[in-house]
Amino acid sequence: MKTRNSLAFLLHARDYSETSVIASFLTKDFGILNALLKGAKRKGSKFANILSPGSELYISYSDKNALKTIFECEINKQIPIVPKNLKILIYLNELILKIFEKEHDIPVVFKDYDELMSLMTLDNKDEILELSLRNFEYRLITDLGYGFDLTKNDVGSSIEPDQDYLFSPLRGIYSLDKGEIESSFKGQHLLDFMSGKFSNNMTKKVIKSIFRESLEAILGKELNARKYFNQ
Amino acid sequence: MKFSPLLSDLIKSLQVLPGVGPKTAKRMAMSLLGGDEADAKNLANNLSRAIDLIGKCQNCRVLSEDQICSICNDSSRDNTQVCVVENTSQVVQIEELGGFKGIYFVLGGYLSPIEGKGPNEIGLSELNSKALSGEIKELILAFNSSLEGEATAQYILEKCSSDSLNITKLAQGVPLGGDLNYVDSNTLRHAFDSRQKLL
Ligand SMILES: [Zn+2]
Numbered sequence: 001m002k003t004r005n006s007l008a009f010l011l012h013a014r015d016y017s018e019t020s021v022i023a024s025f026l027t028k029d030f031g032i033l034n035a036l037l038k039g040a041k042r043k044g045s046k047f048a049n050i051l052s053p054g055s056e057l058y059i060s061y062s063d064k065n066a067l068k069t070i071f072e073c074e075i076n077k078q079i080p081i082v083p084k085n086l087k088i089l090i091y092l093n094e095l096i097l098k099i100f101e102k103e104h105d106i107p108v109v110f111k112d113y114d115e116l117m118s119l120m121t122l123d124n125k126d127e128i129l130e131l132s133l134r135n136f137e138y139r140l141i142t143d144l145g146y147g148f149d150l151t152k153n154d155v156g157s158s159i160e161p162d163q164d165y166l167f168s169p170l171r172g173i174y175s176l177d178k179g180e181i182e183s184s185f186k187g188q189h190l191l192d193f194m195s196g197k198f199s200n201n202m203t204k205k206v207i208k209s210i211f212r213e214s215l216e217a218i219l220g221k222e223l224n225a226r227k228y229f230n231q
Numbered sequence: 232m233k234f235s236p237l238l239s240d241l242i243k244s245l246q247v248l249p250g251v252g253p254k255t256a257k258r259m260a261m262s263l264l265g266g267d268e269a270d271a272k273n274l275a276n277n278l279s280r281a282i283d284l285i286g287k288c289q290n291c292r293v294l295s296e297d298q299i300c301s302i303c304n305d306s307s308r309d310n311t312q313v314c315v316v317e318n319t320s321q322v323v324q325i326e327e328l329g330g331f332k333g334i335y336f337v338l339g340g341y342l343s344p345i346e347g348k349g350p351n352e353i354g355l356s357e358l359n360s361k362a363l364s365g366e367i368k369e370l371i372l373a374f375n376s377s378l379e380g381e382a383t384a385q386y387i388l389e390k391c392s393s394d395s396l397n398i399t400k401l402a403q404g405v406p407l408g409g410d411l412n413y414v415d416s417n418t419l420r421h422a423f424d425s426r427q428k429l430l
Contacts, residue, residue: 010378083384086381090378090382224345
């Protein structure tokens with residue numbers, strides 16, 4: 001039997017039996033881990049309070065069986081997430097787990113997730129949080145091999161601030177020849193995002209919708225958190 | 232030896248129960264069929280009647296065979312105070328404590344995008360229109376402190392807030408008879424945040 005240890009964040013827990021749960025963790029050293037927490041729902045269980053959001057955990061598990069079992073799980077650090085940001089955390093967890101389900105791999109680094117969590121503790125940094133969330137999505141899309149350039153269109157010409165563009169997951173950014181249509185957007189928004197300028201509401205909307213389309217094309221389905229929380 | 236088709240169907244259907252795997256299901260089936268036939272028939276009848284007759288209270292969504300449950304029907308209860316819980320067994324738990332004289336609202340789960348549970352699936356639009364109708368003075372959220380529980384509380388807070396409605400949640404803190412040395416930092420932080428004035 002081999003014991004492994006890692007820092008981890010709980011992404012989701014579901015009931016396994018009357019007293020036990022199966023938890024999905026994002027670990028620092030071993031990617032996504034699905035493992036059994038025996039007796040977690042019993043009164044006074046040592047796992048009882050690890051389910052609260054924002055806990056960075058230190059876990060030990062055995063990988064003897066196909067279904068891995070956690071023996072130790074302690075709170076290493078508590079990240080006090082501002083309640084209004086909980087929906088962003090729930091979206092992030094759904095995104096990571098659904099990508100993992102589809103791609104059987106997740107190129108996400110623990111550190112990126114940790115940094116996003118730290119931003120979620122701030123009450124008045126919505127803009128930086130949203131920008132970081134979009135950068136996280138962009139990195140994820142790129143690292144999964146579905147990347148596209150936001151500084152060039154599909155035939156390799158540089159993005160022009162006043163030109164109208166459209167996005168498709170297959171073609172990337174492409175120029176619209178005549179006039180603007182409902183789903184088209186100005187190149188300026190892409191250039192602003194790439195240079196970290198993210199105060200314009202239209203820029204936020206355009207970037208969000210591009211990454212949303214791209215992620216949903218990768219997943220082949222809509223993300224529920226987006227439907228529920230308009231995230 | 233292979234089980235007969237009826238027997239393997241029975242074993243399979245027993246496995247819908249939480250914590251019941253193939254081995255336990257086999258034992259249960261053997262015990263039902265090997266024991267008193269009247270007992271087994273009684274179980275089958277009760278199960279079938281419960282499935283046919285038990286639905287949700289139209290007012291609070293608690294499991295009940297009446298359209299309006301006995302709690303909602305009790306005129307001595309204060310229907311301006313509503314305790315929101317995840318499921319019917321929590322209603323039973325709070326009722327056993329006694330003391331609470333308001334009524335309930337049962338969600339049937341927390342918001343969970345991963346499990347496909349959204350606001351409509353857990354009755355939040357229903358709760359929202361009740362809250363906005365002005366007939367409720369206090370919503371008490373008795374939720375787990377999991378991400379899903381906390382996010383559901385926040386959702387309700389954002390959607391149902393109004394000047395005439397108090398939204399409260401259960402206090403979290405040091406367990407009764409608990410030793411501070413053994414309380415984890417997370418619980419201690421919550422206990423600290425919700426400290427109470429002594430005088
Ligand atoms: Zn009722």
